[in-house]
Amino acid sequence: MDLDIKIMKTYSKKKSLKKGVMSDISNVILSKKACENIIKAAKDGYSTPYKQERFGILLGRLKEDTIFITNAILYKCGKYTRTSVLVESYSIEEFIKKLVKKLHLRFLGSFHTHNEVANTISSTLSEDDKYPISENYKTLLEITATIWVSDSPLQQSLYYCQARSGKYRIRIAAYRAEGSFPIIPVGCK
Numbered sequence: 001m002d003l004d005i006k007i008m009k010t011y012s013k014k015k016s017l018k019k020g021v022m023s024d025i026s027n028v029i030l031s032k033k034a035c036e037n038i039i040k041a042a043k044d045g046y047s048t049p050y051k052q053e054r055f056g057i058l059l060g061r062l063k064e065d066t067i068f069i070t071n072a073i074l075y076k077c078g079k080y081t082r083t084s085v086l087v088e089s090y091s092i093e094e095f096i097k098k099l100v101k102k103l104h105l106r107f108l109g110s111f112h113t114h115n116e117v118a119n120t121i122s123s124t125l126s127e128d129d130k131y132p133i134s135e136n137y138k139t140l141l142e143i144t145a146t147i148w149v150s151d152s153p154l155q156q157s158l159y160y161c162q163a164r165s166g167k168y169r170i171r172i173a174a175y176r177a178e179g180s181f182p183i184i185p186v187g188c189k
Ligand SMILES: [Zn+2]
Pocket: 112, 113, 114, 124, 125, 126, 129, 144
């Protein structure tokens, strides 16, 4: 896989932060493995005959103002179309519970992919995307991975993490799961 991933500059931490306060979360760091899994999921969904979205959960840690995502795990039991994901709540709760116990990591939220459809790409969240996937585990963030085919150069920004994998471009965006779901900078390590 030809990965070309932005390394994010971490911000200086001037103020001391209370442990785990949602509104203080201002950075997201994806491990290389988590980043690769999200990219793989996006490519896999895009390359199905009519394109399909993909969805999974994010596990890791919250330290001061930064979310560290160590694992991005694909959920295979959903119903997927080109523009939607449908998961069953009982089954997703069990899936999260099992993985949290097994890996001893915190549930952080979910990721899902957005396909290019009719030359349109979007990284923004729909109203449905903002609905928490779990009643038992608090969602801190939601990640979208938008995928399209392009041979143009990568365009990095302060907020997105953009990757190239073969003919694909994948733009990863993170949103804090509260209020108006503000975008927060995401980088891959
Ligand atoms: Zn979406």
